Amino acid sequence: MVGSKRWKVGLLYVLAFAVLFVMVFPYLYMVLGSLSPWNEVDRKLIPSSLTLRSYEWLFQGGEDVVPRPWLRAFFNSVLVTSASTLLMLVTAVMVGYALSKVPFKGRQWVNNAILFQMFYPSIILLIPLFLIVRYFGWYNTYWAMILPKAVNLWAIFMYTNFFRSIPDELIEAAKMDGAGHFTIIRRIVWPMSRSITTIIFLFLFMERWVELLWDMLVVNNEKLLTLNVLLAQMFGPYGGYPGPMYAASVLLTLPILILFLLFSKNFKEGMQFILK
Amino acid sequence: MNKHAAKMGWLLASPYLIYSAIFFLIPLFWALFLAFTNWNLISPEYETVGMQNFLDAFFSPSVRAAFWVTYKFMLMFVPIVIAGSLFLALIIHHLPRWKGLFAVGYFLPYLASGVASSIVVKGVISYNSPLNQFLRNALGWDVDWLGSPILAPLVIALMMAWKFVGYYALLFLAGLESIPKEVYEAAEIDGVVGWKRVWYVTIPMLYPSFYTVTILAVGLMFGIFTEPYVLTGGGPEYATHTWQLEIYNQAFEKLNAGYGTAVAIINSIVTFASIFVFRKVLEKWGGKHGWE
Numbered sequence: 001m002v003g004s005k006r007w008k009v010g011l012l013y014v015l016a017f018a019v020l021f022v023m024v025f026p027y028l029y030m031v032l033g034s035l036s037p038w039n040e041v042d043r044k045l046i047p048s049s050l051t052l053r054s055y056e057w058l059f060q061g062g063e064d065v066v067p068r069p070w071l072r073a074f075f076n077s078v079l080v081t082s083a084s085t086l087l088m089l090v091t092a093v094m095v096g097y098a099l100s101k102v103p104f105k106g107r108q109w110v111n112n113a114i115l116f117q118m119f120y121p122s123i124i125l126l127i128p129l130f131l132i133v134r135y136f137g138w139y140n141t142y143w144a145m146i147l148p149k150a151v152n153l154w155a156i157f158m159y160t161n162f163f164r165s166i167p168d169e170l171i172e173a174a175k176m177d178g179a180g181h182f183t184i185i186r187r188i189v190w191p192m193s194r195s196i197t198t199i200i201f202l203f204l205f206m207e208r209w210v211e212l213l214w215d216m217l218v219v220n221n222e223k224l225l226t227l228n229v230l231l232a233q234m235f236g237p238y239g240g241y242p243g244p245m246y247a248a249s250v251l252l253t254l255p256i257l258i259l260f261l262l263f264s265k266n267f268k269e270g271m272q273f274i275l276k
Numbered sequence: 277m278n279k280h281a282a283k284m285g286w287l288l289a290s291p292y293l294i295y296s297a298i299f300f301l302i303p304l305f306w307a308l309f310l311a312f313t314n315w316n317l318i319s320p321e322y323e324t325v326g327m328q329n330f331l332d333a334f335f336s337p338s339v340r341a342a343f344w345v346t347y348k349f350m351l352m353f354v355p356i357v358i359a360g361s362l363f364l365a366l367i368i369h370h371l372p373r374w375k376g377l378f379a380v381g382y383f384l385p386y387l388a389s390g391v392a393s394s395i396v397v398k399g400v401i402s403y404n405s406p407l408n409q410f411l412r413n414a415l416g417w418d419v420d421w422l423g424s425p426i427l428a429p430l431v432i433a434l435m436m437a438w439k440f441v442g443y444y445a446l447l448f449l450a451g452l453e454s455i456p457k458e459v460y461e462a463a464e465i466d467g468v469v470g471w472k473r474v475w476y477v478t479i480p481m482l483y484p485s486f487y488t489v490t491i492l493a494v495g496l497m498f499g500i501f502t503e504p505y506v507l508t509g510g511g512p513e514y515a516t517h518t519w520q521l522e523i524y525n526q527a528f529e530k531l532n533a534g535y536g537t538a539v540a541i542i543n544s545i546v547t548f549a550s551i552f553v554f555r556k557v558l559e560k561w562g563g564k565h566g567w568e
Binding site: 009012013015016019020022023024026027029030033041042043044045091094095097098099102103104105106107110113114117121123124125126127128129130131132148150151156181206209210212213217228231232242245246249252253256257260261264267268271272275 | 281282283284285286287288289291292293295296298299300302303304306307310363364367368370371372376378379380381382384385386387388389390391392393395396397399400402404405406409438441442446447450498499501502505506519520523524527528533536537540541543544547548
């Protein structure tokens, strides 16, 4: 009886690791491809030797072919994503706090508007949004990539729900001590929401980081392209340089992975709230 | 005091209000107007054309392709992703140790950029890739993955499944963990064991998770852009031509902004209607079996 159970658990772990391998395989393939000699990329699974040539090529801008600002693109991605994510977090905390802890007339109305907007198919807005950005003169600027992505409805929704679980007494007590709303947010609400903030931050950052369509539309100046867009657009012309393609893919993937693994301790806790 | 609270409330909510006025309300009405014009995104002149855009879209082969391609994607993606994520959730659920580690590991694909994973997939199935070499040399199969109108959508569907399976597994896992032990014990007393237990206890109790995952997966199929854009460009012969590609091509490649907006409106109506039907069918199906 015990023997058969142990056997079953063993099999389960074999299965679990096999699946894990499948899930991680494309990442491994990407890294191996970026370290392979150029004549072995996409031809051999395990390269006969490892080389950093692809990365050197990338970090020198690939000058020997056509100069492409890969590092600049990486910097653009970091700038645009960080700014957007920061704004999305700050605005979501503010609005979420207002909707859960500040009783004001019209609160329910705002709440409903957000819910309606969340389920609204945003594709209809794509073309007019582009026109608005152009009208404001933001075409080919960082603003075009940051400001239309400064508020996130899902994040507001999540924070509103989370803040509702914070007891009102805490807020009242702080008010008694003479604290204003901004102080309450900074000193009480924000520190209490660390686990959910981790998750919201990760999701927002990840989604912003991999955005393709919008960033592709509003910017065509090579100096402002994000890494994701540059990678997508250079795919054709660089068909002959798969090594650097993989190196750039690694460059694109690494920051997200590092962030995620850094925060993975808080992951389960926060995820439980999100999935509820 | 109350007045102050009201002011504070509106002030704190103002980022949302300002944002929505500029980036939601104005574009919304603009879109409703644009859809009835023949504007070409550049010239200052345009005229209203009534329902012409909608009529054109109805008879357009590429719009029709996008319509059917979405359902084709769904047919491949939804069963794969549901079976796969349920499988992963069951594995994680039954592991005695390191649950979190595997959950995080399975979630990793969700973090990959569609561009990066498309590049990898394109490499894995390229002509001289180890996979194709093996298929050619060992089995004599010469497969043109992205050149076949059946395989190309399958490649994309599988890739999307790889990406989302770990995420949906978390939803199933939450469902599995919320099933009380007593239910299983009661079932065991009644002689419900083995596969019967899966069918009569686990699946009905998981119905809410099934419902959520199915609706999410169906909704996802209406918004695919990155993967076909990088992998196939919509080909071969419109086999992977999604709504988003059609809208993008029409508005920003062919500069038919008015027409593109009309297609976007049609797309959202089709999306809404489809999801509505799916919800009704699922609810009816669940209701018939006494699930909720």
